[in-house]
Amino acid sequence: MTVDLPKHDVWMTTKRIETLVDGVFAIAMTLLVLSIPLPQIPGYATNLQMWNYLVGLSQQLWVYAFSFLLLASFWRAHHMQFFYIKRSDSALIWINLIWLLFVALVPFSANFVTNYGSHQLAMLFFNINMLIIGIFYIVNWTYADRKHFFIKGLSDEQNSLMKRLNLVLPFTAIIAIGITFISPFFSPFAYLLISIFKSIFKRGLI
Amino acid sequence: MTVDLPKHDVWMTTKRIETLVDGVFAIAMTLLVLSIPLPQIPGYATNLQMWNYLVGLSQQLWVYAFSFLLLASFWRAHHMQFFYIKRSDSALIWINLIWLLFVALVPFSANFVTNYGSHQLAMLFFNINMLIIGIFYIVNWTYADRKHFFIKGLSDEQNSLMKRLNLVLPFTAIIAIGITFISPFFSPFAYLLISIFKSIFKRGLI
Amino acid sequence: MTVDLPKHDVWMTTKRIETLVDGVFAIAMTLLVLSIPLPQIPGYATNLQMWNYLVGLSQQLWVYAFSFLLLASFWRAHHMQFFYIKRSDSALIWINLIWLLFVALVPFSANFVTNYGSHQLAMLFFNINMLIIGIFYIVNWTYADRKHFFIKGLSDEQNSLMKRLNLVLPFTAIIAIGITFISPFFSPFAYLLISIFKSIFKRGLI
Amino acid sequence: MTVDLPKHDVWMTTKRIETLVDGVFAIAMTLLVLSIPLPQIPGYATNLQMWNYLVGLSQQLWVYAFSFLLLASFWRAHHMQFFYIKRSDSALIWINLIWLLFVALVPFSANFVTNYGSHQLAMLFFNINMLIIGIFYIVNWTYADRKHFFIKGLSDEQNSLMKRLNLVLPFTAIIAIGITFISPFFSPFAYLLISIFKSIFKRGLI
Numbered sequence: 001m002t003v004d005l006p007k008h009d010v011w012m013t014t015k016r017i018e019t020l021v022d023g024v025f026a027i028a029m030t031l032l033v034l035s036i037p038l039p040q041i042p043g044y045a046t047n048l049q050m051w052n053y054l055v056g057l058s059q060q061l062w063v064y065a066f067s068f069l070l071l072a073s074f075w076r077a078h079h080m081q082f083f084y085i086k087r088s089d090s091a092l093i094w095i096n097l098i099w100l101l102f103v104a105l106v107p108f109s110a111n112f113v114t115n116y117g118s119h120q121l122a123m124l125f126f127n128i129n130m131l132i133i134g135i136f137y138i139v140n141w142t143y144a145d146r147k148h149f150f151i152k153g154l155s156d157e158q159n160s161l162m163k164r165l166n167l168v169l170p171f172t173a174i175i176a177i178g179i180t181f182i183s184p185f186f187s188p189f190a191y192l193l194i195s196i197f198k199s200i201f202k203r204g205l206i
Numbered sequence: 207m208t209v210d211l212p213k214h215d216v217w218m219t220t221k222r223i224e225t226l227v228d229g230v231f232a233i234a235m236t237l238l239v240l241s242i243p244l245p246q247i248p249g250y251a252t253n254l255q256m257w258n259y260l261v262g263l264s265q266q267l268w269v270y271a272f273s274f275l276l277l278a279s280f281w282r283a284h285h286m287q288f289f290y291i292k293r294s295d296s297a298l299i300w301i302n303l304i305w306l307l308f309v310a311l312v313p314f315s316a317n318f319v320t321n322y323g324s325h326q327l328a329m330l331f332f333n334i335n336m337l338i339i340g341i342f343y344i345v346n347w348t349y350a351d352r353k354h355f356f357i358k359g360l361s362d363e364q365n366s367l368m369k370r371l372n373l374v375l376p377f378t379a380i381i382a383i384g385i386t387f388i389s390p391f392f393s394p395f396a397y398l399l400i401s402i403f404k405s406i407f408k409r410g411l412i
Numbered sequence: 413m414t415v416d417l418p419k420h421d422v423w424m425t426t427k428r429i430e431t432l433v434d435g436v437f438a439i440a441m442t443l444l445v446l447s448i449p450l451p452q453i454p455g456y457a458t459n460l461q462m463w464n465y466l467v468g469l470s471q472q473l474w475v476y477a478f479s480f481l482l483l484a485s486f487w488r489a490h491h492m493q494f495f496y497i498k499r500s501d502s503a504l505i506w507i508n509l510i511w512l513l514f515v516a517l518v519p520f521s522a523n524f525v526t527n528y529g530s531h532q533l534a535m536l537f538f539n540i541n542m543l544i545i546g547i548f549y550i551v552n553w554t555y556a557d558r559k560h561f562f563i564k565g566l567s568d569e570q571n572s573l574m575k576r577l578n579l580v581l582p583f584t585a586i587i588a589i590g591i592t593f594i595s596p597f598f599s600p601f602a603y604l605l606i607s608i609f610k611s612i613f614k615r616g617l618i
Numbered sequence: 619m620t621v622d623l624p625k626h627d628v629w630m631t632t633k634r635i636e637t638l639v640d641g642v643f644a645i646a647m648t649l650l651v652l653s654i655p656l657p658q659i660p661g662y663a664t665n666l667q668m669w670n671y672l673v674g675l676s677q678q679l680w681v682y683a684f685s686f687l688l689l690a691s692f693w694r695a696h697h698m699q700f701f702y703i704k705r706s707d708s709a710l711i712w713i714n715l716i717w718l719l720f721v722a723l724v725p726f727s728a729n730f731v732t733n734y735g736s737h738q739l740a741m742l743f744f745n746i747n748m749l750i751i752g753i754f755y756i757v758n759w760t761y762a763d764r765k766h767f768f769i770k771g772l773s774d775e776q777n778s779l780m781k782r783l784n785l786v787l788p789f790t791a792i793i794a795i796g797i798t799f800i801s802p803f804f805s806p807f808a809y810l811l812i813s814i815f816k817s818i819f820k821r822g823l824i
């Protein structure tokens with residue numbers, strides 16, 4: 001005898017997937033700080049020793065800030081999608097769980113790239129991680145669109161705007177991957193252009 | 207004088223147990239990434255050194271992905287049960303808390319089996335952990351069924367389907383335990399058959 | 413000019429304090445697993461080496477299970493109190509925050525007592541931690557009672573029952589402290605009597 | 619074609635930003651305990667050795683309690699602001715995300731200052747961290763005020779009171795920075811005066 005669970009699959013809310021996602025982001029963002037090393041100065045630290053430490057620290061703090069804000073923007077993008085997505089089914093939940101797998105990998109990728117940033121293979125690893133995360137936003141939105149999981153009142157213009165915004169991260173990641181083959185060190189700077197790409201895609205020029 | 211708290215035990219919601227469960231899963235899933243080691247290459251890494259590291263890394267990433275998706279599927283199963291379970295009492299909460307004890311052990315089990323995977327005892331430890339988690343799903347559902355904690359409108363067919371689906375994980379774990387005595391290394395591959403077992407149990411052939 | 417925020421203090425809900433508490437418990441409970449060490453067997457492990465490791469592991473697993481269930485019962489007790497407490501003010505929130513300070517200390521206390529369990533001072537430290545947590549339950553409930561923060565329909569019998577149940581943990585901790593001066597090693601076994609004490613206090617014999 | 623998302627920006631709730639903030643605080647507060655070291659006494663510890671450890675531990679516990687309560691008061695202040703703020707837009711969310719970046723840094727700052735507390739540069743680092751967190755409360759409230767994101771019924775007196783309360787942390791941090799140039803060691807004691815400053819600012823004397 002075969003029985004399906006149609007109701008379950010149709011009107012399941014998105015509350016718990018949001019709680020899980022928020023939890024994973026909160027932990028990943030807070031754990032980043034653990035990678036900042038304390039100074040290892042035996043005895044009383046001189047001013048010079050402390051300055052040298054703080055100069056080295058400033059680089060670590062930039063990496064921390066960069067990784068934190070990267071994760072924050074991923075969270076924000078998920079937040080935005082689920083502002084419109086109000087129902088879910090098994091497939092949508094699994095899309096989000098697999099997406100989380102790559103998000104939870106970001107602290108490792110960021111750490112990897114920090115220590116071996118001038119190396120092409122390390123930078124490729126990081127950028128491919130970004131690309132996969134970006135592709136999952138497209139998959140998530142497209143699936144929710146096809147299954148009509150959106151909140152009522154989402155206009156076609158808003159839908160089309162979201163679709164274009166979803167292209168920004170994969171587009172940036174592909175550019176970053178391209179730069180990797182020219183100069184690995186400059187590759188992460190591509191992500192600083194995200195807000196520019198965003199306003200371009202918003203206007204629909206591309 | 208003896209006073210009971212009958213109301214308390216009857217109409218308590220499941221909100222906070224869900225928040226706690228979501229928190230434990232979010233942490234367990236995010237902590238998995240900490241077990242992936244960074245390369246330890248002194249000085250500038252050559253391409254060959256980095257390739258060798260990435261080849262070793264690929265194995266670590268499979269273990270990470272395997273453990274992450276295993277936890278994700280446990281979360282999904284819990285999510286599904288509590289889609290139908292809408293009330294709780296002390297006993298149900300304790301069933302879930304003890305189940306959490308074995309879930310929070312999964313990062314250790316997975317790590318153990320990664321490092322000593324070809325060893326029968328390590329693999330038995332992992333599979334028994336899986337078996338216990340699976341049995342708790344049955345206990346949880348059976349108890350909620352007996353106490354009528356389900357959402358209104360759950361049909362007998364859906365109830366019976368859930369009961370059969372609850373058998374999949376213990377069934378797979380027992381098979382995996384059996385394989386342990388033949389070839390420990392191949393034992394975890396039993397879990398890759400879960401989706402096949404699922405569709406078999408769904409159809410009620412067994 | 414002095415302005416107070418009376419409304420704020422009166423009808424503030426307890427939602428966010430519950431979220432924070434659930435988060436702290438989820439993390440504390442999941443972090444316990446990090447204190448279980450993997451075997452350090454160089455080369456291929458023999459059956460004998462693995463057995464010896466598993467025998468040692470069994471002790472670690474008991475400590476893990478003990479600490480986990482202790483935290484779970486603290487969470488459960490908080491859950492129970494806030495089933496009845498439906499409003500909050502600044503003072504109640506601070507009572508809970510300071511209580512959390514001692515709850516977040518439990519993984520350390522448990523670890524301390526595991527490594528130096530036969531030592532009186534270590535055991536005293538652990539038991540005093542338990543005593544303080546227990547006292548905060550009394551303070552929390554008494555304050556909420558005085559400020560009428562309870563859900564409507566809480567009968568005097570239920571209130572009085574909760575008051576007696578709040579005495580169980582401090583009572584057990586004081587007994588455990590007493591045992592510390594006779595035989596530190598047996599002191600934690602006092603906590604195994606909690607369920608017996610609970611039914612005694614429930615009946616109001618003491 | 620340019621399309622904006624006006625509705626989105628106007629009536630978005632604050633629920634998920636609260637969940638993320640609660641998560642980050644729960645983790646940061648719980649991770650503090652990991653910085654308390656266990657005694658490293660080989661063999662059986664004598665009473666004297668244990669006493670010496672506990673004397674050293676008491677200092678670590680004060681740092682733990684200080685950092686925990688500092689984070690707790692930051693959480694409380696955020697809780698209080700979002701009791702009144704009921705809507706959000708992209709800018710408000712980003713204000714909170716960047717504020718979180720500096721909050722998640724507190725375990726590092728506190729640890730830094732614990733190990734190098736008598737050093738001016740370490741203390742400056744800590745105090746500047748506090749100052750930035752404090753400034754973000756002002757930015758958050760001012761922005762929400764300008765955009766009319768408050769709950770209905772917030773009187774001008776309450777609004778003005780909150781504005782004055784938001785000045786307490788930056789004011790204290792600036793005093794602490796000043797003390798750093800006289801005697802770094804005494805600089806953190808400025809934060810113990812927060813409750814006095816609070817009642818002064820509440821009365822609007824300044």
